Amino acid sequence: MRKSERQQYLRQLINQNNIERQEDFVSLLTQDGIEVTQATISRDIKEMQLVKVPSDGGGYHYSLPVQKQLDTQKKLKKTLNNAFISLDMLEKMVVVHVQPGSGPALATLISQMNFGEIFCTIGDDSTVLSICRSISDAKGFKAKINSLLTN
Template sequence: MKENRHNVILDIIKKFEVETQEDLAEKLREEGINVTQATVSRDIKELNLIKTLSHTGNYKYAQANPNKNSSLSSMAYIFSNTAISVEKIDKMLVVKTISASAGIAAEAIDSFQLDGIAGTIAGDNTIFIAVRTEEKAEAIKREIEKLIK
């Protein structure tokens, strides 16, 4: 029963921009699956769903780890769905993310092991990246821009 519900949830979030747990519970009910908000909350955690910014500018649920075979591609997926912009200031890069996503996005940047990065610091929706040279900063900025688009 739980496995079936999880499969239905994954289908729903692929087809619709589901913004809240209540919306997800309603969609499940439309599919004939009666759930409580607590069950939906547990399912979201078990499925590793995250909130991402959709192309319409609203937040929606998405699967954080769509390809379990590749942690690097998973991190790129997470980064591309949470990062909004990147700006170069001298030898520093500033990456803006959706709210509460800077930590996981910074972890993704660290996992890419880009040459020239001295370190990253993440807040709630901002990441500061210290880069060793301005040339490396420009190259890393271009790489990050590719991931954002």
């Protein structure tokens, strides 16, 4: 199965199921006769910018990202407001803690914004670290994140 077909199938699975873990994707695909590894699913999740959103019965499940017609800033604002936990700064570094699964998408969106004050941004499952060019740039970037959260 080609990557594009697999990712389309993942979209269908997300629309039909509350998928909480990458292993759930692997199990559902295996049940349908599609052999795939957890590492492949992990890469697909990152590329598709899937996010985890709260489930009705508690916990979190994967969801499709904001529709493509929204511009990057709107996507960034929505992702922040849906997944935000905390924001902190240390010298030139700004850290955003988010719901599990949201870190890669948020890091990508921050990078796509091309903020001049940011040297680089790194994201893992639930943390995004932006290293700014100066302490004043870090303060300015932190203020931008705060403004996206409050508006």
